[in-house]
Amino acid sequence: MPSFVHLYILSPLPLFLTKHFIKLPTLNPLFSPLNLHNFHPNYNYLHSKFVIKMGSDGNDSLSLDSIRKTLIGLEDTIVYSLIERSKLPLNSLAYQSSPFPGGFHGSLMEFLVKGTESVQAQGGRYQSPEEVPFFPDNLPPPFVHRPVNCWQGLPPAAASVNVSKNIWDFYVNQFLPLLAAKGDDGNYALSVASDLACLQVISRRIHFGKYVAEVKFRNETEAYTAAIRAKDKNTLMNLLTDSKVEAMVMQRVAKKATVFGQEVTLNATSNSNNYKVDPSLVSRLYNEWVIPLTKDIEVEYLLRRLD
Amino acid sequence: MPSFVHLYILSPLPLFLTKHFIKLPTLNPLFSPLNLHNFHPNYNYLHSKFVIKMGSDGNDSLSLDSIRKTLIGLEDTIVYSLIERSKLPLNSLAYQSSPFPGGFHGSLMEFLVKGTESVQAQGGRYQSPEEVPFFPDNLPPPFVHRPVNCWQGLPPAAASVNVSKNIWDFYVNQFLPLLAAKGDDGNYALSVASDLACLQVISRRIHFGKYVAEVKFRNETEAYTAAIRAKDKNTLMNLLTDSKVEAMVMQRVAKKATVFGQEVTLNATSNSNNYKVDPSLVSRLYNEWVIPLTKDIEVEYLLRRLD
Numbered sequence: 001m002p003s004f005v006h007l008y009i010l011s012p013l014p015l016f017l018t019k020h021f022i023k024l025p026t027l028n029p030l031f032s033p034l035n036l037h038n039f040h041p042n043y044n045y046l047h048s049k050f051v052i053k054m055g056s057d058g059n060d061s062l063s064l065d066s067i068r069k070t071l072i073g074l075e076d077t078i079v080y081s082l083i084e085r086s087k088l089p090l091n092s093l094a095y096q097s098s099p100f101p102g103g104f105h106g107s108l109m110e111f112l113v114k115g116t117e118s119v120q121a122q123g124g125r126y127q128s129p130e131e132v133p134f135f136p137d138n139l140p141p142p143f144v145h146r147p148v149n150c151w152q153g154l155p156p157a158a159a160s161v162n163v164s165k166n167i168w169d170f171y172v173n174q175f176l177p178l179l180a181a182k183g184d185d186g187n188y189a190l191s192v193a194s195d196l197a198c199l200q201v202i203s204r205r206i207h208f209g210k211y212v213a214e215v216k217f218r219n220e221t222e223a224y225t226a227a228i229r230a231k232d233k234n235t236l237m238n239l240l241t242d243s244k245v246e247a248m249v250m251q252r253v254a255k256k257a258t259v260f261g262q263e264v265t266l267n268a269t270s271n272s273n274n275y276k277v278d279p280s281l282v283s284r285l286y287n288e289w290v291i292p293l294t295k296d297i298e299v300e301y302l303l304r305r306l307d
Numbered sequence: 308m309p310s311f312v313h314l315y316i317l318s319p320l321p322l323f324l325t326k327h328f329i330k331l332p333t334l335n336p337l338f339s340p341l342n343l344h345n346f347h348p349n350y351n352y353l354h355s356k357f358v359i360k361m362g363s364d365g366n367d368s369l370s371l372d373s374i375r376k377t378l379i380g381l382e383d384t385i386v387y388s389l390i391e392r393s394k395l396p397l398n399s400l401a402y403q404s405s406p407f408p409g410g411f412h413g414s415l416m417e418f419l420v421k422g423t424e425s426v427q428a429q430g431g432r433y434q435s436p437e438e439v440p441f442f443p444d445n446l447p448p449p450f451v452h453r454p455v456n457c458w459q460g461l462p463p464a465a466a467s468v469n470v471s472k473n474i475w476d477f478y479v480n481q482f483l484p485l486l487a488a489k490g491d492d493g494n495y496a497l498s499v500a501s502d503l504a505c506l507q508v509i510s511r512r513i514h515f516g517k518y519v520a521e522v523k524f525r526n527e528t529e530a531y532t533a534a535i536r537a538k539d540k541n542t543l544m545n546l547l548t549d550s551k552v553e554a555m556v557m558q559r560v561a562k563k564a565t566v567f568g569q570e571v572t573l574n575a576t577s578n579s580n581n582y583k584v585d586p587s588l589v590s591r592l593y594n595e596w597v598i599p600l601t602k603d604i605e606v607e608y609l610l611r612r613l614d
Binding site: 077084108112115116120122143144189190192197251259262266 | 583
């Protein structure tokens with residue numbers, strides 16, 4: 001296990017401070033804004049020490065090495081989740097828009113993702129720079145608040161930088177038909193749960209670009225500052241591109257698909273080329289979408305870095 | 308991809324039939340029973356052909372071989388999900404009960420799982436024998452209905468057989484502290500999302516025991532019928548136990564943990580013993596909980612088989 005940055009928040013907190021961490025949970029309607037004018041000072045989650053780390057794979061400082069370690073860990077998660085989704089057929093009905101009685105208009109996928117995000121947001125998700133909801137509008141506020149220290153010193157501008165819409169669009173319209181075989185088995189909710197796992201980890205990977213950009217900025221502040229002041233996107237893109245690393249990443253994720261996607265039997269580990277998800281498709285995911293969108297995030301973040 | 312059993316439901320359906328498949332979706336409160344007296348005959352999901360398969364890993368008939376194939380596929384999913392949860396610390400606050408303002412009393416985990424299940428149920432989960440919610444009370448009804456054919460001829464008694472409470476209890480109280488390292492990083496909602504992935508696939512694996520029992524019953528109807536009529540649990544347990552297969556399963560899941568839980572780098576695949584989840588813990592999960600609970604499901608199912 002990596003070591004964590006231990007940033008304890010003294011407990012019990014003075015009462016005036018609790019307002020910043022504790023909000024009333026609500027069991028009210030999923031998709032409507034909620035009344036959160038009351039606070040609940042006795043809430044259990046308050047009486048805790050928080051140990052903050054960056055992202056789910058926790059590293060102990062904001063360095064390019066520690067960030068790369070996290071990104072490499074997320075590659076595993078991405079490959080696992082793609083393998084899971086590829087077990088199910090496309091189930092395309094889940095992605096077609098339809099008016100729902102009750103007022104909601106959208107696809108079953110939109111309904112399920114929006115609903116799940118609302119529940120998770122109440123439980124404290126979407127408060128760190130790498131966690132971005134796909135449906136931020138009318139998201140109920142959290143009742144478990146993470147201390148701002150999980151921002152690792154990133155400026156507030158980081159919050160407004162996101163490419164969630166692009167991630168959703170490429171995943172549903174371009175990538176998913178390549179990943180899942182044609183067919184319909186009626187397992188719509190299961191398919192979408194699997195899609196959400198894919199989307200959330202891909203989004204986390206891409207939005208980690210904010211940390212990447214911050215570290216690169218700190219390492220070459222002068223060069224980046226000049227390009228930012230000139231609003232020179234091309235120069236920024238050149239500064240932050242490392243083609244050698246990108247090629248390595250694409251090779252590595254393909255290799256992970258061969259290792260994690262093989263049939264494991266007791267007698268032998270299969271050496272056939274019958275992997276659960278096509279390794280070249282995982283490479284392509286990174287080449288066409290994950291890496292370019294990460295760089296978009298980095299550029300957008302940098303352009304607001306000096307605000 | 309396995310081939311599917313194609314059971315087409317003719318479309319468009321006669322209007323009187325639509326009542327069995329289509330119910331009003333609802334965006335109403337998560338945890339309260341919903342008014343579902345209205346139907347919406349024009350709902351898009353109606354105009355589809357359904358292709359039914361059994362479970363998420365689809366096999367084309369109810370045979371012991373096809374079921375074993377599905378169970379083996381679920382082993383992979385279980386190992387992936389355990390690896391993911393083990394990346395996060397225990398975050399024990401998420402599992403402690405607390406009164407929530409608004410009336411809910413329980414842990415953050417209970418709140419998040421109950422909320423997520425409510426959303427997923429509306430989207431059509433929990434309608435097949437192997438999909439059992441952890442919080443069935445007041446679950447909103449689905450607005451996407453799966454045809455009953457996904458029951459593969461299992462008698463209705465199969466619906467009432469479940470060990471969800473036992474799964475929840477062993478997972479939260481006994482297994483999770485072995486899986487996750489001590490610590491608290493504030494990532495509660497992420498931890499619980501990861502727990503839910505583990506719980507759902509473990510539950511699916513265990514409740515697949517209903518199909519296993521049904522096939523065993525069909526293959527040795529006479530012997531099983533006698534034991535069922537005598538309500539002789541011991542004989543039933545002996546009839547359905549295959550120790551050799553059980554030992555093989557435990558070995559295989561441990562091997563999967565070594566293969567899927569290794570560090571994959573471009574130069575070499577690590578041969579160290581530093582796996583992301585302890586292979587012996589995965590064996591133990593099967594030995595102490597998954598296999599015994601599956602057999603409990605099989606016995607309970609059989610006892611109601613002739614009702």
